[in-house]
Amino acid sequence: MTERRKQRTEEARLAKEEAEKVEELKKQGHDEVGHTAEAALLRKHQLRKKRRKGLLRRKERDLASVLFPGVSPEVYMPKEEVLMYTDHVNSKKTQVPFEFYELPGCPAPKMTESRRKRQRKNLGARLQGIELKPAPYTMKIKEDIPCTPLCQSNVDIKKLRWLRKLVERQYRIHMTLDTLPVLMRSQQLNYAVRGYPIGFMAPPSYTGLDEDEYYLYNHLKFTITYSNVGDSESDADAGVHITGFDVHPISIAHEIPASGLTPATEIDTCNAEGAKAVANDPATYLKLKTNTGKAELPVIFSYEVEWIETDLPWEDRWDVYLIGTPDDDIHSFAIINSLMIVLFLTGAIATILIRTLKKDIAGYNDMQSMEEAQEETGWKLVHGDVFRPPSASPMLFSILVGTGVQIGTAFLLTMLSCMVRLINPMHKGQTLTGILVLYVLCGSVAGYVSARVFKFCDAKAWKRNMILTAAGLPGVLVGIFMILNFFLHMAGAATAVGFFMILAIFALWVCVSTPLVFVGSFMGFRAEKLSIPAKVNKVTRYVPKSPWYSEPPISFLLGGILPFGSVCIELFFILSALWLHQIYYFMGVLAVVVLILSATCAEVSIAMTYLQLCAEDHRWYWKSFWNCASAGLYLFLYSLWFLSSRLQLVGVLPVMVYISYMGMISVCFALFCGAMGVMCSFVFVRAIYGALKVD
Known part of the structure; x- marks a missing residue:
């Protein structure tokens, strides 16, 4: 001690x-x-x-x-060529990315075997349109490169108008070097942001003109920091670790040479020194004008590289990427907020179970005559109808419950995989791949649960139930995805998926998911029917008018508030990671929030079902589903608020893409919450009526 x-x-x-x-x-x-x-x-x-x-x-x-758990640093030797890759050209205002080589510029270098091996090619990355391609810039370890012309591109009027549109919508170019995203740093403003803009706009108040002026960044000044390996700082041949990758974009109207341009060509605007060195100067900005009377605008793209030695360890090179991210106290507040909701509901449920129910059950079991039992009111009187299967759409009910359980199981397994580091949430393509594969593998869960519920409803069309369970939600999601993919193809977006990728999705659905659903359904229909503690009357009991808070849609809207409230704070960070390209790494916090969400759905469903039974309304199946599933509606409304207040999307297609994807996410969220509500209510109802002594 x-x-x-x-x-x-x-x-x-x-x-x-x-x-x-x-x-x-x-x-x-x-x-x-x-x-x-x-x-x-x-x-x-x-x-x-x-x-x-x-x-x-x-x-x-x-x-x-x-x-990046388990990733060891790569050691580079002096004069070794280091590979730079281009990523998407995207904007927070559109959410419609393009490929780097769709922009006017230099052609891609030839692909070598080593460069092909470094590209990410998993299923999720392909669905997101992620394809790292080698950048046209060449560099070697610890070798500074002065201003070097790369190529000359003649931009026609159509491309000029497109570039002006991209500049106006604040598109940024992203690159990586040794897995580090390129950064723009401002020590004066104390901020660092990933990627660099294509260009910039100058308002009339700055230029003195009648309209906005557009400029293009055509010169990149790369600054790469490194640290020597081990204690051999004095050894010129020692290996190095790359610890930083920065870029400073410059707009400069290079002098166009009369002859052809090569990297060895000397141009005066590149060889200037001192005050005339390559820098952002309003007098030499490269303007994107479309009214010059010329058919093309000649643009020279150039770059330079500077290597700087630092003492920063390789392990700390990611620290700067979190500068400016929201404080972790907000995550703690989210958990505390959710826990307060759960504790409140737990107290209410405990009061129902320990005090009210115990007293009611004891009083009912002590009754000496049938006349005394008939004088009772409340939940005890519907024991002969409470287990009556839902008369409205039992097949749809069973499919929704089974699919909701499948979604919850797949998401739970994904989080566990992230927590044990089988999946790295920093790699969004890998995470999406994990979600899709686990969802497909959980098809047997959907088939089994749907079959058990459908069999409990005394339904006979088990083949139709099996097929619709396999084709229901996946068919809807794939259909929406196909429609979006068509419009993205028309817009030339990098996220548009090709024919063979769509074929692979169908193969995964038809050849893997569907057979697993059939296997689960077969096992579910062969299992014993769910047991109930009371017999169902032959004649359906009359249902009196329920209180206003137990009638839909009021009960649905009230029931969904608390489940959504338990996740709404953490949801802000998740949406920021999805749509604002921020880093999200709190998988442990997310797991806690999901557990709290499950507990909240269970307690809300139990409380609402109890109040409904007290009003002598035995039709609790569908209501227990929608009481919690309505949280998906609140999620969708929250996403609309996020769209209007945070994203500021421009154009019809970006808004359509956002609403479509958030609609799909909201439906999946609603199915999970609804399935949790049904299962917990069924366990609760079977428990309380199993404690009654009914002849």
């Missing part, structure tokens, strides 16, 4: 000294995004606070251990 106390005292002293030093650095005006040791210390201090708040476990000493 003494040694542990000394260790804690020493840690507290070091933490205090570090906090004082950090405050002093902030007073001196040091930024958090630079390559200096002071900036690295400030980032480390922020990350250490995250560790104390639960982002990192004690054994995880750096952010790289969380984002």
Whole structure:
């Protein structure tokens, strides 16, 4: 104990000294995004606070251990060629990305075997349109490259108008080097943002013209930081780790040479030095004008590379990417908010189960005559009808419940895979692949649950139930996806999927998912019928008028508020990761929130079902489903608020894509919540009526 106390005292002293030093650095005006040791210390201090708040476990000493577990740094040798890849050209305003080589510019280099091996080609990446292609820029380790012309491109009027449109909609180009996304850093404004814009606009107040002026970034100044491997800083031949990848875009109207252009061609605008060096200067901006009377605009694309040695360890190179992200206290608040809802509901359910139900059951069982039993009112009187199967669409009911259980099982397995690091949530393509594969493999779960529920409803068309369970939700989702894919193809978006990929999706659905659903259905129909503790009367009991809060749609709207409220705060971060390209790595927090959501659905369903039975309404099956499934409606309404307040999409197609995908997500969310409500209500009803002594 003494040694542990000394260790804690020493840690507290070091933490205090570090906090004082950090405050002093902030007073001196040091930024958090630079390559200096002071900036690295400030980032480390922020990350250490995250560790104390639960982002990192004690054994995880750096952010790289969380984002990319098990990944070891790659060692590059001096003068070794390092590969740069292009990613999507996208915008938060449109959500319709394009490929880098669709833009006017230099052609792609030839593909080598080593470059092909480094490309991501999983199912999820292909569905997202992710295809890393080699960039036209060549560079070697620790070799600076001065301003070098890359190629000349003659941009016609049609492409010029398209470029102006992309600039207006704030499209950004993304590249990666050694898996690091390219960054634009501003030490003055203390921010770092991924990617760089295609160009920029200048308003009339700046240019003095009658309309906006458009400019193109055609020169890229790359800054790559590295650290030497081991203790061999003095060894010129030592290997290095890449620790940073920055870009500074410049708009410059290069002089067009009379002869052909090659990287060896000397142009005056590239060889200038001092005050005339390549830099953003309003006098030399490259304008995207369409009214010059010329059929084409000649553009020279150029670049330069600078290598800077730093002391930043490879493990800390991801710290700068989290600068400006929301504080982790919000995630903690989300969990506390959800827990408060669960505790409130747990108290209400405990009151029902322990006090009211126990008293009612004891009183009913102690009755001496039938006359006394008939004088009773409330939930006890419907024991002969409470297990009567739903008369309205029993097949649809069973399909919805089975599909909801399948969605919940697949999502639970996906989260477990992320937590045990079989799936890395930082790789969105890999995560989407995991979700799709696990959903397909859980087809037997949907078939089994749907068959058990359908058999309980005394239905006979088991073949139709089996086929519709296999084709229901997947058919709807694939149909919507096909329609969106057609419009994306028409717009030339990079996320449009080709014919063979669509064929692969159909094969996965027909050849894997459907047979598994059939197997589950076969097992479900062969299983014993769900047992019930009371006989069902031959004559259906009259249902009196229920209180207003138990009648749909009021009961549905009331029931969905709490399940949605338990996830609404965390939902903001999830939507930001999906649509604003932010980093989301709180899989442990997400797992806790989903468990709280499940508990909330169970308790809301039990409470609403009990109130309905107390009103002598035995038709609880469909109501228990919609009471919780209505949370999907609130999710969709929340997504519309997110669309209007955060995304500011431009154009019909981006809005259609967003609404379609959020509609599909909301339907899946509703099915999961509804299935949870039905199953928990069934267990509750069977438990309370099983405790009654009914002749």
